[in-house]
Amino acid sequence: MGGLNSNAELRRLLEEIGWSPYELARAVNRLVSPDRRIHAKTPFAWRDRGTVPRDPLPAVVAGILTEARGEIVTVDQLWPGQAHKTEVWLPAVAQIAPDRWLPHDTLALLKEFRASGKAKTHFAVSGNELTSLAESWAFGNHALMSNRMTAGQGRITPDYIDYLEKDLAELRRLDDGHGGELVLRAVVNRLAEAIDLLSDSSYPADLGRRLLSLAGQMAQLAGWLGFDLGRHGFAQRMYLLGLRAAVAAGDKQLGALVLSCIAFQQTWRNRPHDAVSIMGTVQQGLRSATTPRVQALIAMREARAFATSGMHSETSAALERAHQALARGQHDHDPAWVYWMGPTVLTSEAGRCYLHLGDTLQAEQQLAEGLANLNQDATRDRVLYGLSLALAHARGTGGRQDLELACYEAGQVLPMLPEVGSARCRNLIDTINAELRPHRATSTVRTFIDKFETMKKAKIC
Incomplete structure (x- = not known):
């Protein structure tokens, strides 16, 4: 007392x-x-x-x-x-109210980030703070950037936005390979430049909305990189800024992507009910047409939400929808950011879903197939899915636990870990280490643990 x-x-x-x-x-x-x-x-x-x-x-x-x-x-x-x-330590939803979606409010939030975002620390939130924003996105009647010229010193042309889009595509490729702090820094700098253009340049409404959508994509990528680094509050703040930009730009598919990223982050933060709620709202909110690859991405993220909630049949149904959508192929109107969504990613993510559900046999099959087809340049994914496969072997079911194979698969990707700036990968290797430790009497396990501990002491990983 x-x-x-x-x-x-x-x-x-x-x-x-x-x-x-x-x-x-x-x-x-x-x-x-x-x-x-x-x-x-x-x-x-x-x-x-x-x-x-x-x-x-x-x-x-x-x-x-x-x-x-x-x-x-x-x-x-x-x-x-x-x-x-x-005003330095704030929740990620600070000043982002579900009933305030006017374009000038969104521009003000972006400008505030440009002015002082690096000096503030945001904390991730859960529950109604997030789900209410998703519902407002899905069911609200939101205004777009107005049809007028914005006063400024320079005039934005389509060619200039083409250049910015190509630049962002290159940053996405850098994230595919390794991610990390340096790529995040570059993305944040590009976002700051885009915000300056929105604030200080002249453009017609159609180009303004295109530039605003591009800023939303930059915020989404910054959020993804922050999430992968374990900076959950920063990531959530960036996602929410990206969502606001997508709404003001009239980019419904981008808004769905951002919300799916928020839901995905919540599965890693052990908030699966948030993820299920948000993804259900996303499905309801996509009233306008979406391309098959976007539909596949959304269904895959919905499957992950179901899997982390232990919902077996719902997970299988969502994965089947994702496969069916992907089978319809590419579309002329696919957004640039959906390029990575393909059979290999879906197979690998299905393996992660089955791992969450405790179906280690399915997890092993899907993850092994995904790894076999993974691009050699995708170092972070190779580490992430390789460690997931090792964890599936370490857990096993029905007497199928294979510690030697778990150590082998983890050992295959362990040398790549220093190249990858990913808190998710480090959390996975820590989990594997913890689950193998009770079996240290086995020589293979002891050798692996000793190697990992040596790398850790040397601060190599």
């Missing part, structure tokens, strides 16, 4: 998410700069004696609890009237 001056709300929230004050201290110290780090016992004083952290720690704590809990926690909720609010 807390004393008279204890912080009952902080105590309640920590108990709700199953954290001790020590875990809160570790989470704070992972985020803040070295000069702001706290002692491991400091949160005990916040909880038990009601002390108030120094600024900006109240906002940091509120953000950390927001991500861990899945619902927004505010500074006032934790320390009513006692702590300073800060």
Whole structure:
């Protein structure tokens, strides 16, 4: 029981998410700069004696609890009237209301990101904060960028936008190979340039909407790269900016892509119910025609949402829809960003779905087939799916566990891990290591674990 001056709300929230004050201290110290780090016992004083952290720690704590809990926690909720609010540590949905979709509001959000986005830290949210935005996208009657010229110093031409689209295509290829911080930095810089053009140049409405769609694609790619790096709050913020840009540009397919990315991120954040809800809304909201490859992508992401929720029949049905859509082939109106959606990706993602469902036999078959057909340049996917195949062998079902094959498959991609800036891949190798460790008495397992630990100590991976 807390004393008279204890912080009952902080105590309640920590108990709700199953954290001790020590875990809160570790989470704070992972985020803040070295000069702001706290002692491991400091949160005990916040909880038990009601002390108030120094600024900006109240906002940091509120953000950390927001991500861990899945619902927004505010500074006032934790320390009513006692702590300073800060505009540096914010939830990803800050200023993005489901009832405010006017184009000038979207431009203002993009300009605000251009001016100070790098100086702010956003925390990922869950639940109604996301699903309400998806519903507003699907069922709202949203205005497009108006049919007028925007005052500015230069005039945008179709050729210039063609150049920007080709440049973005090259950045996508860089992400396909390795991803990582450098590619993210380049994408964010291109997005800043696009925002400057939207704000300071002249263009007719059709080119303005095309440029706005391009900015939305850049935001989506930045979100994807941030997600792969494990920066979930940043990724979610970028996705939401991309969604706003897609709406103002009248690009329904891009909006569906962004929402599918948000749902996919939620499956990795262990929020599968969010993913199922969002993907259901996406399917309802795609009232206008979409190309078969886009339909396949959406169905594949829906299958992933179902799989992480343990919904077997729904997963199989969604995968079948994806295969059928893909079989209809390419379309003249396929958006540029759907180029990567093909049979090899679908087969590999199906393997990941079956792994979530515990059907390791199907997972092994699908992942092995996908890896056999994967482009040699797709290093990150080779690592991701190779580790997934290793995990399927390590788990096995019905006495089919094959530790030697698990170590072999993981060992095949382990040397590639330093080339890949992916938190997802590192989380997978940590999971495999944890599941193999109880079998360390086996020489093959011991050799693999020792090799991995040596690489880790040398900071090679």
